[in-house]
Amino acid sequence: MTSVAHLVIGPDRHGVVQFALRIRDGITDAGLDSTLLRHESASDVTAIPDVEVVHLHVTDRLFGSPATAAAAVVEDLARRIHASGSAFVVTLHDLPQPSDGRSASARVECYRRVVACADTVIVSSEHERDLVGAAGIETPEPSVVIPLPVATGAGVRTSSDEVTVGVLGFLYPGKGHAEVLDALPPGAHLRALGTPSPGHDHLVDELAEAAAAHGTTVRVTGYIDDADLPVELGRVTVPVAHHRHMSASGSINTWIEHGRRPLVVAGAYTREFARRSPGTVTLYEEDRLAEALADAVREPASTWLEKGVIAHPTSAEVGAAHVRVYAALAESAVVHA
Known part of the structure; x- marks a missing residue:
């Protein structure tokens, strides 16, 4: 079984942090026990455990401003992860788009640098994979698409007189x-x-x-x-x-x-x-x-959702997809020393 550490950085209320933790839960449910490294800031990361794979969820907004500063922080983490002998997996969030306006070019450069230091890149939709290509960012291999997990709930119908x-x-x-x-x-x-x-x-x-x-x-x-x-x-x-x-x-x-x-x-x-x-x-x-x-x-x-409607992927489906990514990376013997 592949040994994995999930490095989750940022405040508890941030959506990327919340999804990173939910994805790890799905991975655990898929049968892979992993180490959780939970930090508010990248500066709090003091040591990298002895594992085959370290997985980090990245949006530039969690690692500093301007975007180029965020890229430098992730690059430093990547150097330390590779120096420990681990492979580095990143899941990209909030991909740069032309609608970013004046910050677009800086964000593209940030994500290019992040991708360049990763061994495997995961995105959360086919559209995001297209955005990576449209920005001219070359990934180490075709980006892996694993959509965000979604559960299907019944909800609470709360009465209100206001529309x-x-x-x-x-x-x-x-x-x-x-x-x-x-x-x-x-x-x-x-x-x-x-x-x-x-x-x-x-x-x-x-x-x-x-x-x-x-x-x-x-x-x-x-x-x-x-x-x-x-x-x-x-x-x-x-x-x-x-x-x-x-x-x-x-x-x-x-x-x-x-x-x-x-x-x-x-x-x-x-x-x-x-x-x-x-x-x-x-x-x-x-x-x-x-x-x-x-x-x-x-x-x-x-x-409101009709009875019988199921959203995909479920947490279990997302967990299983990640386990396959880690296993393939470990099998390819990506080692950094």
């Missing part, structure tokens, strides 16, 4: 809050389930002002503890994900895990998701957002 449209996750430009607000059906209110991402606190006031101009309201909940999620997500009339540049989405998974069938804007990733898990999302074209919201308000039952 609300909910957007789940951090508030930041491009997430879709403003577009959803513009497209709200008459009498509906926006519910932003999350907190502003660092540096974007101003969006709360901007959304409130825009809502007032539309004759409606917006409520920003702030961070929601896991224990409160079932009630909060069950209270929303219409769940929607209007981020136009999704490449993998924890928020869509979270809606589904709480019994909801969210409206999602059609794109390469969401079409891929719908093919993999039929009946879990409702696709709409970007210019049909207002119509899609109005239809869902008229038929709120359409925003």
